[in-house]
Amino acid sequence: MKITLHTILGIKEVIGQRLSEIDLPPGSTVEDFLTYMKERWGDKVSARLFDPDSGAVLPYVRIMVNGQTIQLLEGMETLLKEGDEVLILPPVSGG
Amino acid sequence: MYSGGYAGKILRINLSNRTSTEERLSEEMARDFIGGAGFGIKHLFDEVKPGVDPLGPGNILVFAPGPLTGAGVPCASRLAVTGKSPLTGAVGMALSGGEFPTEIKFAGWDAIIIEGKADKPTYVAITGKNVRFHDAVHAWGTLTFDCQQIIKNELHDQNVRVCCIGPAGEHLSRMACIINERRAVGRKGLGAVMGSKNLKAIAVRGTDPVAIASEEKYKIARAAMLKAFKDSPVLYPEFSHHGTPMVTDLTGAMGVLPAKNWSATGEFVPVERIGRDAQATRKVGREHCHDCPVGCSQLKVAKTGAYAGILSEGPDYETVYSFGSGVGISEVDPIIAADRLADELGLDSISSGVTIAFAMELFEKGILTLEDTDGIDLHFGNDEAMMKVLRKIAFRDGLGDLLADGSLAAAKKIGKGTEKYAMQVKGLELPGYDVRALKAHGLGYATAYTGGDHCRSYAFQEVFGIPVPWQVDRFATEGKGKLTIWNQDVRTSTLDCAPMCGFLLDMAVPATACQNTASLMEAVTGLSFTPEDVLKVGERVNNLAKAFNVREGFTRADDALPERLMTEPLTAGASKGHVISRQDLDKMLDEYYSLRGWDVKTGMPTREKLTDLGLTYVADALRL
Numbered sequence: 001m002k003i004t005l006h007t008i009l010g011i012k013e014v015i016g017q018r019l020s021e022i023d024l025p026p027g028s029t030v031e032d033f034l035t036y037m038k039e040r041w042g043d044k045v046s047a048r049l050f051d052p053d054s055g056a057v058l059p060y061v062r063i064m065v066n067g068q069t070i071q072l073l074e075g076m077e078t079l080l081k082e083g084d085e086v087l088i089l090p091p092v093s094g095g
Numbered sequence: 096m097y098s099g100g101y102a103g104k105i106l107r108i109n110l111s112n113r114t115s116t117e118e119r120l121s122e123e124m125a126r127d128f129i130g131g132a133g134f135g136i137k138h139l140f141d142e143v144k145p146g147v148d149p150l151g152p153g154n155i156l157v158f159a160p161g162p163l164t165g166a167g168v169p170c171a172s173r174l175a176v177t178g179k180s181p182l183t184g185a186v187g188m189a190l191s192g193g194e195f196p197t198e199i200k201f202a203g204w205d206a207i208i209i210e211g212k213a214d215k216p217t218y219v220a221i222t223g224k225n226v227r228f229h230d231a232v233h234a235w236g237t238l239t240f241d242c243q244q245i246i247k248n249e250l251h252d253q254n255v256r257v258c259c260i261g262p263a264g265e266h267l268s269r270m271a272c273i274i275n276e277r278r279a280v281g282r283k284g285l286g287a288v289m290g291s292k293n294l295k296a297i298a299v300r301g302t303d304p305v306a307i308a309s310e311e312k313y314k315i316a317r318a319a320m321l322k323a324f325k326d327s328p329v330l331y332p333e334f335s336h337h338g339t340p341m342v343t344d345l346t347g348a349m350g351v352l353p354a355k356n357w358s359a360t361g362e363f364v365p366v367e368r369i370g371r372d373a374q375a376t377r378k379v380g381r382e383h384c385h386d387c388p389v390g391c392s393q394l395k396v397a398k399t400g401a402y403a404g405i406l407s408e409g410p411d412y413e414t415v416y417s418f419g420s421g422v423g424i425s426e427v428d429p430i431i432a433a434d435r436l437a438d439e440l441g442l443d444s445i446s447s448g449v450t451i452a453f454a455m456e457l458f459e460k461g462i463l464t465l466e467d468t469d470g471i472d473l474h475f476g477n478d479e480a481m482m483k484v485l486r487k488i489a490f491r492d493g494l495g496d497l498l499a500d501g502s503l504a505a506a507k508k509i510g511k512g513t514e515k516y517a518m519q520v521k522g523l524e525l526p527g528y529d530v531r532a533l534k535a536h537g538l539g540y541a542t543a544y545t546g547g548d549h550c551r552s553y554a555f556q557e558v559f560g561i562p563v564p565w566q567v568d569r570f571a572t573e574g575k576g577k578l579t580i581w582n583q584d585v586r587t588s589t590l591d592c593a594p595m596c597g598f599l600l601d602m603a604v605p606a607t608a609c610q611n612t613a614s615l616m617e618a619v620t621g622l623s624f625t626p627e628d629v630l631k632v633g634e635r636v637n638n639l640a641k642a643f644n645v646r647e648g649f650t651r652a653d654d655a656l657p658e659r660l661m662t663e664p665l666t667a668g669a670s671k672g673h674v675i676s677r678q679d680l681d682k683m684l685d686e687y688y689s690l691r692g693w694d695v696k697t698g699m700p701t702r703e704k705l706t707d708l709g710l711t712y713v714a715d716a717l718r719l
């Protein structure tokens with residue numbers, strides 16, 4: 001199934017583009033999605049997303065599926081479906 | 096009694112009879128209102144008669160820094176200016192940074208109150224205790240940057256700090272701002288209040304240091320604050336380098352960057368061309384406010400076409416929205432040029448941009464024609480048109496006269512049901528967050544005592560995902576009344592009264608803001624403050640401001656949102672389908688008023704609540 005990865009700022013710089021289309025097997029979760037990102041983009045992305053000691057997603061990185069933060073869905077177990085957009089946001093502030 | 100921070104004196108200037116008097120600052124005032132907006136709103140309620148013309152001599156302007164200003168506290172070179180807003184008729188309060196706020200403290204004043212009206216264009220020069228009234232007839236008509244230089248030359252002092260108005264304030268545009276250096280006391284038309292008083296500028300020079308009550312406590316409190324700066328994952332790594340424009344990338348991705356007068360949010364998302372990276376290509380330096388180690392303010396130079404070579408300090412995020420996506424412009428250079436032009440003319444970039452966007456939508460719909468626009472093609476995206484209309488607004492020339500009082504006033508003049516296209520609350524044009532998918536932020540727009548204002552109730556929980564005081568669902572309405580009260584009271588006390596920079600709260604001390612302010616207050620002033628005391632000041636000031644508005648005739652019906660936000664769901668992007676329905680807003684308002692201890696039906700503060708806050712005399716004044 002096709003999932004759109006949407007990134008901005010520092011994470012976009014590493015990936016090289018704002019929007020990327022990613023093909024994952026049906027039944028994949030957000031955790032699977034992040035594992036795919038680690039494998040595809042390696043340490044540069046990992047350094048921006050994961051705690052180097054625990055391997056957990058950094059507390060200030062926001063992950064949304066179709067605009068909703070995953071903490072308000074099923075967290076890392078959130079199931080993805082065809083056409084979903086995963087938004088990964090580094091810390092931003094100001095305004 | 097306080098033994099530091101405060102100068103202990105308030106300067107009252109009467110322009111009508113060219114006199115100045117010194118008033119003592121009481122400990123009670125310091126404890127109950129801290130400073131900044133607290134002082135301003137207290138004087139406004141106590142001294143301005145109900146129903147007074149905001150552009151008449153009966154209005155006042157209070158320029159108030161705070162006890163921490165000038166004391167070496169990072170982020171505390173802030174100034175609140177308060178008066179009755181000519182744009183909204185409600186409390187008008189806006190803040191600015193830079194050097195000017197600190198200079199007021201160095202001159203030995205906790206606040207400067209301006210009253211009356213000069214018989215001719217005047218500027219006031221304050222050097223410590225010495226107050227002089229100068230003829231400003233020759234400076235009348237000058238742009239703000241030129242005016243500041245003229246006054247510095249006249250006073251033979253290149254280090255005097257000046258705030259002034261431009262042509263917009265002189266022509267009483269209700270969107271006029273006050274400029275100090277290249278910074279703005281931007282919103283609510285307070286520049287027009289200066290203009291109505293024939294007050295072109297205030298120049299201040301001071302040399303007295305601000306006393307600190309306890310050096311030992313000060314070192315500890317300041318170090319704790321600076322540690323929070325260093326621990327932030329965003330303050331130094333990102334914000335210090337890129338400033339606020341990076342928010343464009345975030346709101347664009349979240350589908351809440353308003354576009355084309357809020358008719359195309361999520362559809363027109365020119366982030367690649369006006370966001371952080373595009374802005375960075377024009378950066379030539381950055382500026383720091385006094386005692387600020389962050390330096391978020393960006394100096395940029397436009398590079399292309401007719402705009403090449405124009406330098407501006409900015410644009411900040413709000414201006415990227417108001418002169419960019421909001422008017423359908425997707426190039427960075429016109430935004431830089433418009434930012435500079437608005438500063439020089441003395442126009443609020445948010446209100447003027449949103450009002451132009453309003454006119455553009457009417458033009459696209461055929462409600463305004465070339466005959467109405469002085470022959471200007473006002474289609475969305477026409478940057479030349481935007482520049483022309485900005486000038487026209489400042490000088491009330493043709494179409495500019497129609498627009499100079501803001502979008503709501505223009506809609507009332509135009510008629511034909513155009514009020515629904517005026518993106519404002521209580522007459523104040525909306526900042527750059529489409530609240531159809533940020534519900535607490537929307538409730539904040541509806542209930543802020545200043546009108547459609549992001550600075551009074553910024554819901555960083557929804558925009559930035561900061562889980563303080565708790566994690567929220569940005570699409571939900573439940574609990575948003577409680578959240579909005581927390582945001583309003585914390586921001587009012589720690590950012591508007593102390594006052595300190597808003598970015599401090601979002602990036603460094605979201606969970607400890609009241610403790611941070613309490614520690615600094617105790618160290619600098621010697622007055623004992625708990626975090627609860629600090630929060631109570633925020634509640635007190637919000638209640639007093641609300642009481643002022645109630646006395647001016649505002650009711651629950653004014654705590655509203657534009658019809659578009661309640662009836663037109665977002666059509667594209669990560670927030671597609673969301674809307675704040677009338678029912679949603681009513682539900683949030685009910686919760687908000689109830690938890691405020693206000694009357695749910697009328698939205699008015701109750702005697703019980705006002706008495707609890709030590710404001711019984713306010714309840715008496717409202718005949719509650």
